[in-house]
Structure formats: C-alpha cells, structure tokens
Amino acid sequence: MSVVPAPAWRRAAQPQDVQTLEPPLFALRDLGVRYGAVQALAGVNLRVLPGERVALVGANGSGKSTLLRVLHGLVRPSAGQMRRDGTPRVAMVFQRPFVLRASAVSNVALGLWLRGVRWKQARAQAAAALQRVGLQDVVRRNARTLSGGQQQRLAFAGAWALRPDVLLLDEPTASLDPHAKREVEALMADFAASHGSAGPAQPLTMVFSSHNLGQVKRLASRVVYLEHGRVLADLPVHDFFNGPLPEAARLFVKGEMT
C-alpha cells in the first residue's frame, strides 16, 4: 500500500510539525476569541519566529485584525493560550491611525511620552523617527493637514520611535492611492530589513494583514490564510502561491488576483 503524503497546507497547519531550534516569539495554542456572540477566532495554532514576515490574508471579518490585536496584547483570548518568548517590544500600526490636531512631531512624541520618556527627549526621538520615514520636511505641520499617505507614514514613525522587535501592521496600505501605496510598501520593506532593540543579531519580525496579494508576494516570507476565524493554510510564501491549497483559499486567491 502506498502512503499518500498529506497536502503541504495540511502538514503546515500542525504546529508540532514545525521543527526549529529557535524559540518562537509567539506561540498560540488552540486560541479562541469571542466578542459576545461572535466567534472571531477559533482553534488557532500559530508560531511566529524571530525575523519572519508573516502575512495574514482572508476575507473581511475572517479575524485578521483580531489576531493582530491578540499578538499586541490588546485583546485577551477567551480560549486557549498565547505564550511570548521574553518581552519583545511590540508596536502596531492600526488600520485607521488616530491623528491628533497637533504637529507631526508632537503626535509621535506623545506616544513616547505616554511610555515615560521625557518630553524633550521624546521630541528628539520623534524627529529622528520622522526622518526615518521621509517626513523631515513636515515635522511642524499640523498632522491633520497631511495627505493620507503622509499620515500613514506618520503612524509608521510612531511605531518606529518605540524601537520595536515586532511590528504589527493592520492593512497598512488599504486606503491609499497607488503612489502612496508604493511609498508605504517601500517603507515596510525597509523596516523588514532592519533589526530589533538588541541590534543586528536580532532581525525585526513583522506580521501584517493585507488584501493586496501582490504586496503579500513581495513582502511576506510566510502566509497565514484565515477563514471564519480559523487558520486554513499556513505556508511559506512560495508554497502559498504555487502549491496546492484548500479549496476555499484557492478561490480566495483567484478572486483577489483578478
């Protein structure tokens, strides 16, 4: 009798199959999240390793934002558990970043000040972060008057100023025009090639949600496909786009690519 190997996506969905010497930054086991009657995540098993660039894909309402919020610690699981290795610094860029009616530099500095950095130092770090994202010419502009793309870069500066080990991005280019999209994507690639708070030996880890599968192909090292709060496929990016997929994921990819 010949033994037919399980499809790659089925094997990859089993966390015990992931062999690595490195401890995962995040290890989620049978994790579930409920918002009242809504089961936003169910039975999620996921390990995120240092330096990975994980893309979360799936239809609206499949649980991508919730998963990012769990990783950030903003949403508590209602079932299962999440383990974190050590205390990585985690920063998140939200889908609709909140922008204060204040200068760009004050917007970024405020995030640092709220974490205990003195105001003068916070402003200096904020200015450096704005430079990092190419906003050095609008440091003193009222942030509300910045374009959509600039406001998104402002949000990136806010995250960058925290010197994160893990960067979580919720549909970072969703509402941007093509030019701004390209700029923000270039920034994501640039950040992905950076390192965490411990220096060059510690590559930055990125987890982002996206409906833009071209972007996923360009930026991700691994793709997690969610449907109705469950992980249906968890594959290296090449396998996700070239290998066999569960039917629902295959149809999703086909639909999003057209």
Ligand SMILES: Nc1ncnc2c1ncn2[C@@H]1O[C@H](COP(=O)(O)OP(=O)(O)OP(=O)(O)O)[C@@H](O)[C@H]1O
């Ligand atoms: N605060 C909340 N209260 C109640 N239900 C919520 C809340 N946040 C999310 N949900 C529900 O949980 C499910 C998962 O939502 P989530 O925002 O995580 O999905 P998503 O994949 O990020 O969607 P999108 O692509 O539209 O951003 C959806 O059914 C959503 O309506």
